[in-house]
Amino acid sequence: MRRPLPRVRRGLPLRAVAPNAVTAMALCFGLTGIRFAISGEFEVAVTMIMVAGVLDGLDGRIARMLHGESRFGAELDSLADAISFGVSPALIVYLWSLKDLPRVGWLCALILAVFCALRLARFNAQIDVSEQPHKSAGFLTGVPAPAGAALAMLPLFFWVWTGETIFRSPYLVAPWVALIATLMVSSVATYSWGSMKLRNNIRFEALAVAVLIFAALVSAPWHTVCALCVAYIVSIPFSIAGYARIKRLRAVSQGGQSAAPAAGHAGP
Template sequence: MHDGADPVVDQDEAPLRPRRKGIYILPNLFTLAALFGGFYAIVMAMNGQFDRAAYGIFIAAVLDSLDGRVARMTNTQSAFGEQMDSLSDMVSFGAAPALIVYEWALKGLGKLGWIAAFVYCSGAALRLARFNTNIAIVDKRFFQGLPSPAAAALIIGFIWVMDEAGFKGVSRIDWLAWCAFALTLYAGLTMVTNVPFYSFKDVSFKRTVPFIVIVAIALGISVITIHPPLVLFGLFLVYGASGYAVYVYRKVKGRPVSVIATSTDEPDEHGLHH
């Protein structure tokens, strides 16, 4: 007969509460700092300070290149960090450059201006989504399409050069607004192409290098300091065209141009394999 007493629960058999997962601080600090750089750039552009907007984007690009390396070096990779990095990239290298170039030049072109800005912004989103889904099946030595930090540097570098040259009120200067329009479309569409761009991921900082390499790095830094806006824009302009040069070279030599190694998840995407 049931006496109404509560059953005794063995404390050893009580279910344990799942341990809360923490967040690694160091790599995510770099990611948050890169996000702040993109946000700062938008605010500066809204106030017409396009040189400071350029500083924000370029600093964000440097920080973005460091967070992944820091995570790998300190063994602090996490799924949270990967998602945070993608969201930060979308703001700093997708939305921010689109808004900045629109405010700087494209708003004078009416509908065509904001359409070009949207093409760039959506291109960055699509490129990041494709990168995340194809990360396990691509050749690590190459990016599939222009990486978003380089695309942002291409646009912001152009704005920085022209701002330093004294061009103000660019939305009322037709030829310069159309140049910005063409460059924005080029960067946005190149991000979603299958053109291979060298990733520099096979460069190891743990290996020894000849002394001349250090001398070349020192000379490179010296050249950049001569006129940072022009030199940096020139470097990213060359990089932004390098993928097409590699593509043509491989085509001429009869070599495969796709950076996709194997694909079993999406066999219908034939365009990725040619």
């Protein structure tokens, strides 16, 4: 008599629950930001988005640490990102400023939300693609969703910091939001901080800088957030130039490799 084959258990592994729970928490914080924006508490609303960004950075690391990566987790993460960093910031910025310019303002809010979803859809479609020039060179394609959300709310950060009404003007906020949304779906090469590696001789200095940034966030959060956003914007031209340099080096290397076999078959 044949022994019955062991039953294969299907479903989500238990070790994948923790990172997915963190992703769900990020989604809750992102949606809660809309609730506070509706009641006019824009500082708390922005804080909810920033907490969602921190949790978004943790869920992937927890999944890799627990070996709990799954297709379900990847899809849930993209859905949470589309809401937390696309829909929520768009509604927050609209309720804060763009509602004073109803048609154009709502159009810019829609562009931010939809372009964020398009960026995440492009990212999911390229997960199994082996040939990704930007990724293989250590760069990202376009501005990532969390950074895009922070940059789109940069006028709000300056408004909270300074109290100047100019930063709340829809004539300033609307084109700025449209520009950031365009950068999110663009093919511009941006730095991938996760793929950057530090040399051994500057690790202590990097740790000291991280401690200073954390201390600044605690003592002067809005000043520090504005400075970080401006620094990221300034880094974009350098990332474009860095990728262009790597692209040229690759072209020269490939040209040399293709020329070597041809020289070997050349006649006397």
